[in-house]
Amino acid sequence: MIELGIEEKSYTLNLGPQHPSTHGVLRVLLTMDGEYITKAEPVIGYGHRGHEHMAENRNYQQFLPNMGRVDYLHALAYNQGYCMAVEKLLGLTVPERGEFIRVILSELNRISSHLVWIGAYLLDLGAFTPILYAFDDREHILDLLDRITGSRLTYCFYRFGGAPRDLDEEFITGARAFIKRLRSRFGDYESLVTKNVIFINRTRNVGIITREQAVKYGLTGPTLRGSGIAYDIRKSEPYSAYPAFDFQIPIGSKGDVFDRYLVRILEMEQSLRIVEQALDKLPNGPIMADKVPKRLKPAAGEVYQAVESARGEFGCYIVSQGDIKPYRIKLRVPSFGNLSILPEVAVDTLVADLVAILGSMDLVIPEIDR
Amino acid sequence: MLKDKIQAALAPLNLAQVSDGDYSKTGYHLEVAAAPGQMPAVAQALLEAGCFLESLTAVDLRESFTLVYHFASFDELCRTVVRASLAKETQEAQPPTISRVYPGADWYEREVYDLFGIKFAGHPNLKRLLLPEDADFHPLLKDFGAEPKND
Numbered sequence: 118m119i120e121l122g123i124e125e126k127s128y129t130l131n132l133g134p135q136h137p138s139t140h141g142v143l144r145v146l147l148t149m150d151g152e153y154i155t156k157a158e159p160v161i162g163y164g165h166r167g168h169e170h171m172a173e174n175r176n177y178q179q180f181l182p183n184m185g186r187v188d189y190l191h192a193l194a195y196n197q198g199y200c201m202a203v204e205k206l207l208g209l210t211v212p213e214r215g216e217f218i219r220v221i222l223s224e225l226n227r228i229s230s231h232l233v234w235i236g237a238y239l240l241d242l243g244a245f246t247p248i249l250y251a252f253d254d255r256e257h258i259l260d261l262l263d264r265i266t267g268s269r270l271t272y273c274f275y276r277f278g279g280a281p282r283d284l285d286e287e288f289i290t291g292a293r294a295f296i297k298r299l300r301s302r303f304g305d306y307e308s309l310v311t312k313n314v315i316f317i318n319r320t321r322n323v324g325i326i327t328r329e330q331a332v333k334y335g336l337t338g339p340t341l342r343g344s345g346i347a348y349d350i351r352k353s354e355p356y357s358a359y360p361a362f363d364f365q366i367p368i369g370s371k372g373d374v375f376d377r378y379l380v381r382i383l384e385m386e387q388s389l390r391i392v393e394q395a396l397d398k399l400p401n402g403p404i405m406a407d408k409v410p411k412r413l414k415p416a417a418g419e420v421y422q423a424v425e426s427a428r429g430e431f432g433c434y435i436v437s438q439g440d441i442k443p444y445r446i447k448l449r450v451p452s453f454g455n456l457s458i459l460p461e462v463a464v465d466t467l468v469a470d471l472v473a474i475l476g477s478m479d480l481v482i483p484e485i486d487r
Numbered sequence: 488m489l490k491d492k493i494q495a496a497l498a499p500l501n502l503a504q505v506s507d508g509d510y511s512k513t514g515y516h517l518e519v520a521a522a523p524g525q526m527p528a529v530a531q532a533l534l535e536a537g538c539f540l541e542s543l544t545a546v547d548l549r550e551s552f553t554l555v556y557h558f559a560s561f562d563e564l565c566r567t568v569v570r571a572s573l574a575k576e577t578q579e580a581q582p583p584t585i586s587r588v589y590p591g592a593d594w595y596e597r598e599v600y601d602l603f604g605i606k607f608a609g610h611p612n613l614k615r616l617l618l619p620e621d622a623d624f625h626p627l628l629k630d631f632g633a634e635p636k637n638d
Contacts, residue, residue: 162617169602170626205512332561334591335539341561348561421514421557421566423541432557436546445627449542449557457594486617 127155132471134163140237141482145459145475147468154471157463159456164486172446177203177277177413180443185271187448188484190230192272193223193262194426200275201356202422202433206415207277215279215404216358221395222262222274224388225292228299229258230427231381231388238378238476239310242319247310254302257295264288277413278406289396296389306382320375324462324474327372334458337451338429339380340478344372350425362394374477381479414441428452428479450484489536489563490516496532500525508568517567523554523582529569530585530592533558538567540585543595545603547629551575552605554582573605581608602627 133144142163148156168187172180184199185192197219204211211219232255236248259269265288266274274280310316326336326344341348347366351359367383369376417439423432429451436445455478463471490507497505497519508515521529530540541557556569573582584607586593596607597616604625607613615622624631 162615162619165617167626170631173627205514332534332537332539333589335541335589346561353561354564419513421568423514423559430541432542434542434544434555434557445546447542447544447555453594454591457591461590 126150130468132468134160140476140480143456143475143480143482143485145463145471147463147471149468152467154463154466154468157460157471159459161456161482161485164483166483166487168487169446169448172443174442176441177415177443180446181276182271182273185268185273186483187450187487188426188428188431188452188481189271190233190481191223191226191427192270193219193226193266193274194424195431196272196275197223197357198422198424198426198431198433200277201424202420202435203277203413203415205420205422206418206435206437207413209278209406209409211279211357211406212403213358213400214283214402215406217395217399218280218284218404219275220358220362221284221292221392221399222265222280224391224395225258225262225295226272227427228385228388229255229262231385232258234381234427234479235306235310235378238479239316241472241476242316244310244313244316247306250302250305250309254299257291257298261288261291261295264291276405276409278409279404281405283404284399289399292392292396296393299385299389303382303386311379311382317375319469319473320378320477321373322371323374323466323470324477325371325373326458326462330458330461331372334461335454336429336458337454338426338479339377339384340429340451340455342366342380343369343374343377343477345370345376350423350430354423356422356424358395359391361398362391364388364390374473377477377479412441414439423449426451428481428484429455448487450487452478452480452482452485456480456485489560489565493517493533493536493538493565493567496536497529500528500532502529508566510566514566515568516565519567519569521569521571523571523573526554526556526569526571526585527583527588530556530588533567534588536560537562538565540589540591540595541566543585543592543599545573545599545605545627547603547627549629552603554599554605556585581606583608584610586610601625604628 130147134142144160146158184195232251236251239247349366364387415437419436432449434447438444502521504520508518538558541559546553552573554571558567601616
C-alpha cells in the first residue's frame with residue numbers, strides 16, 4: 118500500500134470552463150480535501166470582448182448596441198443606465214411619458230431575467246419541471262417586448278432623450294393580462310419549489326453571507342438583499358420615474374442561498390406592482406426630448422450613473438473630453454463584485470453546495486468579462 | 488449625515504481636496520483628491536464610516552494616470568469619488584493596494600493592472616484577470632494600437 122503525504126491528499130478539480138452549472142464560460146479552480154473544498158479560485162475573462170475599449174473608438178450612439186450584449190438577460194437596464202449617464206452629460210431631460218415607458222419595459226425585462234434564473238437555477242439543483250413553467254411565463258414577456266422594441270433578447274431600444282416608439286393599446290392590454298397571469302402562477306411556484314423539502318434542504322444554511330462580508334466585497338442586488346440589507350438603487354438613489362410608485366424592497370434574514378431565492382421571487386411581485394401602477398398612471402405627452410442634437414458632443418466632464426439591474430448595481434462612469442467619442446467608459450457590473458466573494462464563501466463546502474452557491478448569485482458571465 | 492461623517496473622518500489625513508460635488512451633474516456628493524500613497528488610509532476611513540467600494544478604475548490621461556475610486560453606502564445616499572493622480576515616468580512609485588481594507592478591491596486592482604499595466608504594491612495576487620496570462624499588452628492605454636502595422 119502506498120502512504121499518502123499531506124500534499125498528496127489534496128487534489129485540484131476544474132469546475133468549468135465548460136460546465137452546465139456555470140451558465141457561461143466561467144472556470145472555478147478548486148482545491149479539494151476529499152469531498153470538501155479548501156480553496157476556490159474563479160478564473161474569468163473567457164468572454165472578454167473589450168467593451169470598454171470599443172467605447173473609446175466609437176461615438177456615443179454607436180456604443181448603445183453594446184449595452185444589450187454586456188448583460189443579455191436584463192439588457193434594458195443597461196440601456197437605461199448608459200442613456201441616463203449620457204443624458205446627464207448632455208443636460209437632456211426625458212419627458213414623463215418617456216420615463217414611464219422605460220420603467221414599464223425595464224421592469225418587465227427584470228421579471229423575465231428572474232424567470233430565466235429560477236428555471237436555470239432549479240435545473241442546476243436537479244429539478245427539471247420549473248424551467249418549463251418559467252420559460253412559459255417568460256415567453257409572454259418576450260412577445261410583449263418584441264412588439265415594442267423589435268427584439269427578444271439583446272435589446273437596444275432607449276435613445277438619448279427618451280424612447281423611440283410609443284406603447285400601443287395591444288401592448289397595454291397584453292401587459293395587464295400578463296400581470297394577472299403571472300400572479301396566478303406564484304401559487305404554483307410556491308407549492309412546487311418554495312415549500313419543497315428537497316429544495317429547502319439543499320439551500321437552507323448554505324453559502325451564508327454576512328453584512329460585514331457584503332460591505333467588504335461590495336455586493337449588490339438580490340445577492341446582497343438576501344443578507345438583510347435593503348439596498349436597491351430604485352429606492353436608495355431614486356432615478357427615472359421610480360419615486361412615483363409604491364413598492365417594497367424584499368430582504369432576507371439569514372443571508373443563505375434560500376434567502377436569495379426568496380428575494381427574487383418576492384421581487385417579481387414588486388415589479389408587477391410597478392408595471393401595474395405605471396400603466397394606470399401613464400401620462401400623455403411626448404416620448405422624446407425636443408431638439409436632441411444628431412451629433413453629440415458633450416462638454417468635458419465626468420459622470421457616474423447607477424441603476425438597479427436584475428443582478429444589482431450597474432454603474433456607468435463616463436469621462437468626456439469634449440469629443441464626439443467618450444474618452445473613457447467604465448462599466449461597473451454587479452456580477453463582478455458578487456462573484457469576487459466566492460473564494461470566501463466556498464471554503465469548507467461540498468462541490469454540490471458550490472453549485473447551489475454559484476447559481477444563487479445569478480451570474481451573467483459576459484457581464485463579468487465585458 | 489454620512490457626508491459630514493466622511494468629511495470629519497478624512498480631515499486628519501491632510502488630503503489635497505475634500506469638497507462637495509454637484510450631484511445633479513456628476514452623481515457625486517463628495518469629491519476627494521488624494522496621493523496614491525494615501526489610499527489605504529482613505530479606504531480605511533471610508534470603511535469605518537460604513538461605505539463599500541463601488542468601483543475602482545483608472546483613466547489614461549496620456550501624461551499621467553488617474554486612479555478613480557467610487558465609494559457608496561448601503562444606508563444613506565452619499566457617493567464619494569476619490570481621485571489619485573499617478574505620474575507615468577516614475578514606474579517604481581507603485582500605488583499601494585487597498586485590498587487589505589476592502590478584499591473586493593483585489594479583483595478591481597487586478598483588472599486595472601490587466602488593462603493599464605499599473606502595478607499595485609503589496610497586492611496578494613497581481614496577475615492578469617480578463618486577458619490571457621501570456622498577453623504582452625495593456626489595451627486601455629491610449630497608445631495601444633497606435634503603431635502602424637508592418638504587414
